[in-house]
Amino acid sequence: MQTLIKFLENTGFSGLYDDPRYLVMIIIGIIFVALAIMKDYEPLLLVPIGFGIIVGNIPPVAGMSLSVNDRLAEIRVVVDEKTGEPLLDENDEPVTAVHWVGSVLAYLYMGVSQGIYPPLIFLGIGAMTDFSTMLSNPKLVLLGAAAQFGVFATLLGALFLGFTPDQAAAIGIIGGADGPTAIFLATKLAPELLGAIAISAYSYMALVPVIQPPVMYLLTSKEERLIRMKAPRHVSRREKIIFPVVAFLICALIAPGAIVLLGMLFFGNLLKECTVTDRLAQTARTSFIDIVTILLGFTVGASTAADKFLTPQSVMIFALGAASFVVATAAGLLFAKFMNLFLTDKINPLIGAAGVSAVPDSARVVQMVGQKEDPHNFLLMHAMAPNVAGVIGSAIAAGVLWSVLG
Structure with missing residues (x-):
């Protein structure tokens, strides 16, 4: 039962229930696609944008990097590959580097x-x-x-x-x-x-x-x-x-x-x-x-x-x-x-x-x-x-x- 409850808590349906604003945006995305198909209103733009709105408003799941808004870069201390110790610069300060992380959508964005x-x-x-x-x-x-x-x-x-x-x-x-x-x-x-x-x-x-x-x-x-x-x-x-x-x-x-x-x-x-x-x-x-x-x-x-x-x-x-x-x-x-x-x-x-x-x-x-x-x-x-x-x-x-x- 605990496993089932955890599964349900990590579905998009739970997120829609907790924050109905996501459902509002999904409906807006569907309207965009419908206007493009039914009314021929700039379909080359509205179809990609409308479907993108639908994709971008699936409620987030904790611990998963899926959104274009996920952080792409974080600062990490550089360590020696052999010893595992932090590398120091001439001022004895730890050397840092940008580490790129994030979803595929975040990279495309x-x-x-x-x-x-x-x-x-x-x-x-x-x-x-x-x-x-x-x-x-x-x-x-x-x-x-x-x-x-x-x-x-x-x-x-x-x-x-x-x-x-x-x-x-x-x-x-x-x-x-x-x-x-x-x-x-x-x-x-x-x-x-x-x-x-x-x-x-x-x-x-x-x-x-x-x-x-x-x-x-x-x-x-x-x-x-x-x-x-x-x-x-x-x-x-x-x-x-x-x-x-x-x-x-x-x-x-x-x-x-x-x-x-x-x-x-x-x-x-x-x-x-x-x-x-x-x-x-x-x-x-x-x-x-x-x-x-x-x-x-x-x-x-x-x-x-x-x-x-x-x-x-x-x-x-x-x-x-x-x-x-x-x-x-x-x-x-x-x-x-x-x-x-x-x-x-x-x-x-x-x-x-x-x-x-x-x-x-x-x-x-x-x-x-x-x-x-x-x-x-x-x-x-x-x-x-x-x-x-x-x-x-x-x-x-x-x-x-x-x-x-x-």
């Missing part, structure tokens, strides 16, 4: 906690991104810049709610609608909030088709949504090759903190555009980014253990994340309307919503909303200009915040 996965994701994004539309109509870059207002508005909101400046900056970058950038900055400024920030950023990226349309309808008139834009001009191969080199130099000099993200982004784009490294570009934008996405999504989900994740701070971060997406979308729309006051060739304000860097989902939402008004109005290519500009803008914003606060 190092790619998140050490900021390794985000630059690798940017490499793949660069290899699949076409900057032609942005180069053909450079003024649309301003819409990507305007959407970054969501970052700084959220930062102020986080400060108002009592977060430290470092924490507020890490939360604010959620407004850039860029999951890898949010993770990267959180690892540098607020690692204690990494799980909540990562889940918030990726959750709202997946919900772009739900969040953005109401804001777009609210801030634009039917006449504005019907505006047709001129076809973008042809961009030469030479321009495409020169752009990643020149753009990296300019952006890195403005925000040195963003070098690793922008360096990988523009390197991936150069692989694509130079046409002599097709094999590398093909790998970067297919199998490579898929592997990193699987590892990042699953381990981020697995990091959301209920005892550490379901806190008042996490709730506030989720609320701020939702607000930041709304503010960023509104800022892009309103700035597009402002630009139209001075332009002869009007731009459709809807494309301002694509200034958030949720590539390519926000551009697809622009196309969807525009075609509801006019089935023959094709805005996707135009929307990709502020969309990819938003990727660059969010990385620059992260670099600036890190250099100022780091």
Whole structure:
């Protein structure tokens, strides 16, 4: 009977009974997977994250190292292999060394906690991104810049709610609608909030088709949504090759903190555009980014253990994340309307919503909303200009915040 009782105490069912928060998180994980499968909401992200949440919320068992949150390193005294006596240094102090321990998940999670996965994701994004539309109509870059207002508005909101400046900056970058950038900055400024920030950023990226349309309808008139834009001009191969080199130099000099993200982004784009490294570009934008996405999504989900994740701070971060997406979308729309006051060739304000860097989902939402008004109005290519500009803008914003606060 004692053996049976001990067995039951060491099952996950006992942990669920002792702390129902784990069950709440498991249900949330199931909802994420269901939304991805049934509603097709960013399935490449929500399926790994959702299942990771389920895996990460099996209640812990004493004495077993299974979680991504298990300690990975401990300091141990180095001993002589023959005598077993501690080794001493020149000051007769014991020599110590870092001993790595922990679960396999904890090792995989190092790619998140050490900021390794985000630059690798940017490499793949660069290899699949076409900057032609942005180069053909450079003024649309301003819409990507305007959407970054969501970052700084959220930062102020986080400060108002009592977060430290470092924490507020890490939360604010959620407004850039860029999951890898949010993770990267959180690892540098607020690692204690990494799980909540990562889940918030990726959750709202997946919900772009739900969040953005109401804001777009609210801030634009039917006449504005019907505006047709001129076809973008042809961009030469030479321009495409020169752009990643020149753009990296300019952006890195403005925000040195963003070098690793922008360096990988523009390197991936150069692989694509130079046409002599097709094999590398093909790998970067297919199998490579898929592997990193699987590892990042699953381990981020697995990091959301209920005892550490379901806190008042996490709730506030989720609320701020939702607000930041709304503010960023509104800022892009309103700035597009402002630009139209001075332009002869009007731009459709809807494309301002694509200034958030949720590539390519926000551009697809622009196309969807525009075609509801006019089935023959094709805005996707135009929307990709502020969309990819938003990727660059969010990385620059992260670099600036890190250099100022780091």
